[in-house]
Amino acid sequence: MAPPPRHRSDARTAAESILRRQASRESAARTYARSLPIVPVRARGMTIEGADGRRYLDCLAGAGTLALGHNHPVALEAIRAVLDSEAPLHVLDLATPVKDAFTTALFETLPPALAERGRIQFCGPAGTDAVEAAVKLVRTATGRSGLLAFCGAYHGMTAGALAASGAAAARAAVAEPGAGVTRLPYPYEYRCPFGTGGERGAELSARWTQSLLDDPGAGVHPFAGMIVEPVQGEGGVIPAPDGWLRTMRRITEERGIPLVVDEVQTGVGRTGAFWAVQHSGIVPDVMVLSKAIGGSLPLAVIVYRDELDVWRPGAHAGTFRGNQLAMAAGSATLRFVCENRLDQRAASLGTRMLSRLRALAAHHPCIGEARGRGLMIGVEIVDADAERDDYGALPAAPRIATAVQREALRRGLIVELGGRHGSVVRLLPPLTITDEQAEAVLDRLTDAIAAAERTAHLSPPNHGAPPKHGAMP
Numbered sequence: 001m002a003p004p005p006r007h008r009s010d011a012r013t014a015a016e017s018i019l020r021r022q023a024s025r026e027s028a029a030r031t032y033a034r035s036l037p038i039v040p041v042r043a044r045g046m047t048i049e050g051a052d053g054r055r056y057l058d059c060l061a062g063a064g065t066l067a068l069g070h071n072h073p074v075a076l077e078a079i080r081a082v083l084d085s086e087a088p089l090h091v092l093d094l095a096t097p098v099k100d101a102f103t104t105a106l107f108e109t110l111p112p113a114l115a116e117r118g119r120i121q122f123c124g125p126a127g128t129d130a131v132e133a134a135v136k137l138v139r140t141a142t143g144r145s146g147l148l149a150f151c152g153a154y155h156g157m158t159a160g161a162l163a164a165s166g167a168a169a170a171r172a173a174v175a176e177p178g179a180g181v182t183r184l185p186y187p188y189e190y191r192c193p194f195g196t197g198g199e200r201g202a203e204l205s206a207r208w209t210q211s212l213l214d215d216p217g218a219g220v221h222p223f224a225g226m227i228v229e230p231v232q233g234e235g236g237v238i239p240a241p242d243g244w245l246r247t248m249r250r251i252t253e254e255r256g257i258p259l260v261v262d263e264v265q266t267g268v269g270r271t272g273a274f275w276a277v278q279h280s281g282i283v284p285d286v287m288v289l290s291k292a293i294g295g296s297l298p299l300a301v302i303v304y305r306d307e308l309d310v311w312r313p314g315a316h317a318g319t320f321r322g323n324q325l326a327m328a329a330g331s332a333t334l335r336f337v338c339e340n341r342l343d344q345r346a347a348s349l350g351t352r353m354l355s356r357l358r359a360l361a362a363h364h365p366c367i368g369e370a371r372g373r374g375l376m377i378g379v380e381i382v383d384a385d386a387e388r389d390d391y392g393a394l395p396a397a398p399r400i401a402t403a404v405q406r407e408a409l410r411r412g413l414i415v416e417l418g419g420r421h422g423s424v425v426r427l428l429p430p431l432t433i434t435d436e437q438a439e440a441v442l443d444r445l446t447d448a449i450a451a452a453e454r455t456a457h458l459s460p461p462n463h464g465a466p467p468k469h470g471a472m473p
C-alpha cells in the first residue's frame with residue numbers, strides 16, 4: 001500500500017488522480033460521482049472526510065440508508081460480533097440465529113395488525129428487488145396482472161420497478177417500459193395535477209382513482225395491486241396527506257386490491273414515525289423495506305399478510321438473500337432507533353428545520369416551496385424570473401438547483417438533488433444529527449442558495465440540466 005501523502009497538496013493530487021481514473025474507467029451511468037466529486041476516506045456520524053483532507057456534513061447519508069450515520073458504534077459492534085463468532089457470512093436463505101434475531105426485531109417495529117399475521121421474504125439486497133418481489137407476490141395471489149402506480153413515483157431500476165416508476169426517460173431503455181401499469185395522480189401541493197392544491201387536490205386524486213376502478217368503460221384491466229410511497233422521495237420529497245392515504249386504503253380494500261406500501265426510503269424513523277404508514281394509521285397488505293433496515297449494509301425484504309403467501313418455493317429466489325452482517329447491523333439499528341426514540345427526534349428537529357427553510361423562502365425567490373416530513377426535507381428550486389403558470393407555480397430551475405448543490409459542496413455540505421427535472425434540493429441527514437449540526441447544515445445551505453441565485457443572474461437563462469439517478473426528467 002502506498003504511504004499516506006504528507007502534505008495537503010499531495011493529498012489533493014492523490015484525490016484528483018482517483019477521480020480521473022474513476023471518470024475514465026467507470027460507466028457513463030455513474031450518478032452521484034458526477035455531482036459530488038469527492039473521495040471519501042473516513043466517515044463518522046454525519047461527517048465525511050475526503051482524500052484531500054476536506055470534511056463534509058453528509059445530508060445524503062447513503063440516499064437515506066444511514067439512519068445512524070456513518071460507522072455508528074452500535075452497528076460496528078454488531079458486525080464485529082458476527083465476525084468474531086465465526087458464524088457463516090453467506091447462507092442463502094437458511095435459518096441462523098442472526099436472521100432469527102433480525103426478524104424478531106423487525107416484527108416488533110411493524111404495525112401490530114401486520115406483524116401478527118405477517119410473513120417475510122428476504123430478497124436480493126436492493127430495494128428494487130424487493131419491489132419486484134412485491135409485485136410478483138400480488139400478481140400471483142390475485143391472478144391479475146395490472147398494477148396501479150403514481151405519477152412521480154420511484155421504485156427502483158430493475159424492469160418491473162421501473163415500470164411502476166414515473167420517470168419516462170429512465171424507463172425508455174426497457175423493452176416494455178410501462179408494462180401493465182396504470183398511472184394515477186399523486187397529491188402534489190405545489191404543482192397540483194388538478195390545479196386546486198390543498199385538500200381539494202387530494203380529494204380529486206382519490207376521486208379519479210375511484211372512478212377509474214369503477215368505470216367499466218375506463219379501459220383498464222383488473223388490478224393485482226396498488227403501489228405507493230407515503231412520501232415520494234426521489235420524486236421530489238412530496239408527502240402524501242394522511243387522509244388521502246386512508247382513502248387509498250379504503251378504496252383498495254373495498255375492491256379486493258392489495259395495497260403495497262414502498263417504505264424503502266421512508267422507513268426506520270426517517271419521517272418522524274418508525275414507519276411512515278403509522279402517521280395515517282393504515283395497515284398495508286405488503287410493505288417493501290430496504291435501505292436503513294440493513295444498518296448501512298445491503299438488505300431488502302417484503303413483509304405481507306399471510307393470506308397472500310400462495311407462491312411456490314423458489315418463486316423469488318436469489319443467491320444473496322442471507323447477508324448475516326447486514327442482518328446483525330440491521331437488528332442493532334432497529335433497536336437503537338426504537339430505544340432512543342429517534343423517530344420522535346426526526347419529527348421535532350425536522351419541523352424546526354422546515355420552519356427555518358420556509359422563513360428563508362421569503363428572502364430567496366428561487367425557493368418555490370420547502371416541504372417534507374421528519375428528516376426527509378426538500379426545497380423546490382424555481383425560476384423566479386419566469387411567469388407563473390395558471391395555478392401560480394413557477395417553472396423548475398434545474399440549473400439553479402445544480403448550482404445550489406455545487407455551492408453547498410464548496411461549503412462542506414453534501415446534498416442530493418431529486419424531483420422533476422432534478423430541481424429539488426434534498427436533505428436526508430442521519431437521525432443522529434445534533435442541533436448544532438442542523439444549524440450548520442442550514443447556514444451552509446442558506447449561503448449556497450444565495451450564491452447560486454447570484455450566479456443565476458449572471459448567466460444565460462435556465463434550461464434543463466441532465467437528469468441523474470432518481471431525478472425525474
Ligand SMILES: Cc1ncc(COP(=O)(O)O)c(C=O)c1O
Pocket residue numbers: 063125126127128129131154155156157229233234262263264265266290291470
Ligand atoms: C421508495 C424507493 N423504492 C425503491 C428504491 C430502490 O432501492 P435500491 O436503490 O436499493 O434498488 C428506492 C431508492 O431510492 C426508493 O427510494
